[in-house]
Amino acid sequence: MTVQINTARLLKLIDDFAQFGRTEKGGVTRLTLSDEDKQARDYFVQIVKEAGFSVQVDGIGNIFVRRLGLQPNLSPILLGSHGDSQPLGGRYDGIYGVLAGLEVLLSLNDQRIETMRSIDLVMWTNEEGARFAPAMMGAAVFTGKLSLNDALKIQDKDGLTIKDELERIGYLGQADFSQYKAHAALEVHIEQGPILERNQTDVGVVTGALGQRWYQITFDGLASHAGTTPMNMRQDAAVGMAKAIVKFNEIGLREVLNQGRVTVGYVQLTPNSPNVIPGKAYFTLEVRHPSTVSLTQIDQEIRQILTDIATETNLSVCIKQVVTLEPLAFDVRLTDIIQNTAEALNYSWERIVSGAGHDSCHLNSKFPTAMIFIPCIDGLSHNEEENITDEWCEFGGNMLLNATLALANEH
Missing domain, CATH: 3.30.70.360 (Alpha-Beta Plaits)
Incomplete structure (x- = not known):
């Protein structure tokens, strides 16, 4: 038996967040730790607190949200993506994965579904690397691949440091996630390429990354x-x-x-x-x-x-x-679960390798990780005209909800 997200609510969430840094052609410019990034972060925190979820922020500004499970001592399921964008970027890249994860938590609340494991949702800091290099910074610090002290010293072209800007927007957190262990990590993302749409495939089961x-x-x-x-x-x-x-x-x-x-x-x-x-x-x-x-x-x-x-x-x-x-392969067991989820939902699927880097590429070295792709129109991304259909939006949300539910109830 499968469950469904509230598609109308997810679409509204996407529209709401697209206002933070909205561009003339309907895209977004929401650079890391900018005023627009602060607006998106503040609204995200407001929504999750109103829904009754706990919130923690770590030293690089990653925002962690928890929906408590029946057995909190068990390792949680980790969902999420990033909230920043490229200059004149699209309104789905990254933030779709955050909001689909939020919709998973809200749908579980609506349907009064309890899970054995807690479910965590994260909005990663600086995945794009457009203002501060390197890209995927928040996930790199989280996994220990980049030291927090080194990251905080990194400057943008105007000489402003990560630490300066985290303090300015109020997201220089203190939470310590150095001992964090996830049972599994999932990220849903637009493909950012033309393969799924060209093949008329509903979802991509991502097996790894270049x-x-x-x-x-x-x-x-x-x-x-x-x-x-x-x-x-x-x-x-x-x-x-x-x-x-x-x-x-x-x-x-x-x-x-x-x-x-x-x-x-x-x-x-x-x-x-x-x-x-x-x-x-x-x-x-x-x-x-x-x-x-x-x-x-x-x-x-x-x-x-x-x-x-x-x-x-x-x-x-x-x-x-x-x-x-290095080229990487995502967890085989998780990719099989994602494939089985697509079949249970009667969605067409294909296995696909990601040409882009994602936060999940760093997580993959720390605990079992996998990704779900949905198509994007003409394969266009990092562009104001980046777009998806409402149907694809729903597919990704339902995939994430059902795969998460299966994992969150594993012993």
Whole structure:
């Protein structure tokens, strides 16, 4: 026997939270620890307290909500996702998983369903990494992969630290979750890609995630007058960057069939003036791949390409690797439970690998973890026009509710 969420309420919750940082085209800009983030956090805490749930905030600002089970001594089920967004991002990325988890707790209350295990819901801090790097920061601190002291010192482009901004918005918490153990962790998320919609599949059973390598690269040349410096005497950092971008794109195209992705997402020229040859070019590079061996080989290629270009163009180059995430597989037993849940609900399903990083990727190293995907229209994400159907919204909520219920009553 399956149970159902209150779809109308979940849709309203999504609409309500989409007002915090709403953009002209219906997306959101809700950067980590911004005023808009504070508004979303405050409203979230207000709702869960009114529903009778307890709330705790840890030192990095992760918000934990508990619906108490009949046997509180047993390890809980952990649900959740993140509340922050990309600049000009979508209204579902991350926050859908938080609100679907909230709807699970509210639906259990409405239907007076008790569970043996407690159910915890978390809103993670800074999954996107758009304002403060690295991404998935709240989950990294929670799992011990990043020290809290180091995280609190991290600055944004204006020199404001994580600690400064947590204090400013009132979410520098004191709760200690260093000994926390979950029986299982689940996250529901939009796919952020086109596969489920293209295949007309209702839900994705996420079996794992691609490995990732992120780099910060700087070419240094010589800034000089654009009108008086001959072409063959220039040390143009922008040319070095352009040559590198083309080479990196060729690697990505070569790895298409292997599910590899290579992206230059951010570029900055200095002094960035129309009539000055750029003396410095800074850019980011990220590589994603399901194979650790391939990631290692591509890393060697990248370094050789950059060295060769620097020599060819009379530049110096600095390569800083800032993120290393190995390819991972989610818990097999949990993915089987999710698949069985889809079949019980009569939803079509397929197994899928996540191309994006998620908070669950960090949790996976600490306790059994799995993810559920729902389709998004045209596979569009990190975009104001990111969208889902009401039906997909309902599918994800029902999947999370029924899988959680099964796990929360396990001995």
